[in-house]
Amino acid sequence: MTSVAPHDDLLGVMIAGLAGTVSGAHAHLTECAIAEASVDRLDLTGATLTDVELDDVRAAELTARTGWWRNVRIAGGRIGTLDLSSAELDSIELHGVRIDYLSLAQARVGDVLLRDCVLRTVDLPNATLSRMRFEGCQADEVDTRGLTLRDLDLRGLEAVSFTDPAALRGATLSPRQIELLAGDLARALGIDVRD
Numbered sequence: 001m002t003s004v005a006p007h008d009d010l011l012g013v014m015i016a017g018l019a020g021t022v023s024g025a026h027a028h029l030t031e032c033a034i035a036e037a038s039v040d041r042l043d044l045t046g047a048t049l050t051d052v053e054l055d056d057v058r059a060a061e062l063t064a065r066t067g068w069w070r071n072v073r074i075a076g077g078r079i080g081t082l083d084l085s086s087a088e089l090d091s092i093e094l095h096g097v098r099i100d101y102l103s104l105a106q107a108r109v110g111d112v113l114l115r116d117c118v119l120r121t122v123d124l125p126n127a128t129l130s131r132m133r134f135e136g137c138q139a140d141e142v143d144t145r146g147l148t149l150r151d152l153d154l155r156g157l158e159a160v161s162f163t164d165p166a167a168l169r170g171a172t173l174s175p176r177q178i179e180l181l182a183g184d185l186a187r188a189l190g191i192d193v194r195d
Contacts, residue, residue: 008024067088112131153171
């Protein structure tokens with residue numbers, strides 16, 4: 001199997017060699033693999049992915065807004081924009097992926113691991129995160145406005161800045177992260193720090 005189309009219902013197939021602009025909007029993929037894709041845009045808007053692996057995907061844009069993903073692993077590759085806004089995500093792993101812009105705005109996220117990923121911007125406004133952790137990851141900016149969280153472990157995320165540090169209430173951070181964020185946290189709490 002070398003392609004996917006809107007509203008497809010695929011079980012146990014290998015989707016390989018995708019190129020150009022591909023739409024699998026509102027498709028159902030179960031026990032499938034997407035490998036060696038090199039696309040301008042992969043549209044999985046509203047798609048349901050269950051037990052799916054994406055291996056070495058290179059995409060300028062991968063859109064999966066309002067999708068439902070369970071037991072999905074993305075390993076390797078480079079993605080310009082990974083848009084998972086308003087998606088439902090459960091048991092997801094991203095491993096060794098470079099992502100310029102990751103949007104989880106208004107998404108409901110549970111049991112997610114990001115390992116050895118390089119991220120430029122992580123967009124989390126109004127997301128609900130539960131049991132999410134980072135290991136060996138880097139990010140420039142993390143937008144946490146309106147974030148709702150439970151069991152968010154940020155110790156493995158080296159981030160340059162958090163847009164709203166006050167939204168991290170309840171998250172787990174390392175002592176070093178707290179030192180780096182001290183000024184931003186003080187400002188968020190209305191503390192005037194002077195020499």
